[in-house]
Amino acid sequence: MSQRDIERLSGFKQSQLNGTFTYQLAKNQSLKGQFNYTDSPYANDPGSLSLKQVTNGRRLAREANIVYQTTEKINHLKFGLSHQYAPNKKGIDALNNAFEINSYAFFAQRNFLGLLPFLNGGVSAFKRNYYGLGSKAVFKGENKRTVGCGNRSCFAKRP
Numbered sequence: 470m471s472q473r474d475i476e477r478l479s480g481f482k483q484s485q486l487n488g489t490f491t492y493q494l495a496k497n498q499s500l501k502g503q504f505n506y507t508d509s510p511y512a513n514d515p516g517s518l519s520l521k522q523v524t525n526g527r528r529l530a531r532e533a534n535i536v537y538q539t540t541e542k543i544n545h546l547k548f549g550l551s552h553q554y555a556p557n558k559k560g561i562d563a564l565n566n567a568f569e570i571n572s573y574a575f576f577a578q579r580n581f582l583g584l585l586p587f588l589n590g591g592v593s594a595f596k597r598n599y600y601g602l603g604s605k606a607v608f609k610g611e612n613k614r615t616v617g618c619g620n621r622s623c624f625a626k627r628p
Contacts, residue, residue, distance in 0.1 A: 479530065481512035498554040507545040514539040516586060533586035541583040549575035572604040 488504040516531025516539065533539075551573040578598050585591040 479513060479515040479528075481509065483507065483509040483512070497556060498552065501551045501553070503547070503549045505545070505547040507543060509541075509543040512541045512543075514541070514586075531586065537584060537586045537588075537591055539584050539586045539591075541581070543582075544580040545577070546579075547575060547577040549573060568609070569607050570604065571607065572602070574600070574602040576600040 484507070486504070486506045490502050492500045492502075494500055514534055515529075516534035518527075518529060518531060522529060522531075551571065553569060553571050555569040576598075577600070578596075580596050581594060583593040585593060
């Protein structure tokens with residue numbers, strides 16, 4: 470096997486784009502957004518080597534990984550929004566900024582293909598769309614302890 474073939478078995482390509490924003494809706498509330506995109510058209514896996522194989526050539530690839538051409542491909546997209554609200558920042562000094570409400574919602578899509586180094590069943594693939602939302606109320610005491618109460622949900626659709 471040539472050096473080029475070995476490097477092909479251990480290479481990867483990945484592109485990512487991430488973005489966030491914060492918008493102050495009022496003195497006591499803000500809206501935050503995020504966007505994440507990952508495209509990894511290939512991530513080749515040379516596999517693990519025994520100690521004897523490492524002494525013969527540290528840059529070698531495992532034979533099964535060569536035969537079955539192990540690799541994985543991922544495409545992932547996610548959007549999210551969150552809202553922070555602190556009702557006591559309107560001037561109610563009695564609460565002393567001790568209470569806030571946080572809510573969020575998101576949508577994500579993930580496509581995955583993995584070729585594994587074994588016969589009869591070495592393919593793992595899925596397409597998954599999922600979304601979720603949640604809220605929590607946070608109470609902050611004078612001794613800097615935080616008590617929260619909330620709910621989270623996630624819903625997946627598998628084609």
